[in-house]
Amino acid sequence: MDLPEDHATVLHRLRSSISADERFIGLAAGGSLLAGTVDWYSDLDLLVVVDSAHHAAVMNARQQLARAWGKLLVAFTGEHVGEPRLLICLYDDPILHVDLKFVTLDELKHRIEDPAVLWERGSAVSAVINRTQAETATLDAQWIEDRFWV
Structure with a gap:
């Protein structure tokens, strides 16, 4: 996987931290990393797969985990985009x-x-x-409109 140096550095650090924690069972990538179009302006879109026995505790500790995984400047959850499982981070x-x-x-x-x-x-x-299939999200123009002007 050919990535810009900063992306490779952060991804290596996250993968190392997550794989060392028994509460996690996987790390996967979507977005531009999946498409192979990562450039210096890209973010990293990652799925952190949590053992269901630890899910509630991990969800409560997401900010602390993200902080432990690097020099976190700010992080907030994704309710505003309809995705409460999401933690949006700036490292x-x-x-x-x-x-x-x-x-x-x-x-x-x-x-x-x-x-x-x-x-x-x-x-x-x-x-x-x-064994399962991805389902393309349907575009909801009103959902976009409601968030665009904010």
């Missing part, structure tokens, strides 16, 4: 926007794209992706 050193969506294996069944698996404990993440 420094290097400076990079990273979207972390925390999902269980069961939640991974319902997705808008087939993410690239970057790391997994065993093969459960790949198995879910291979």
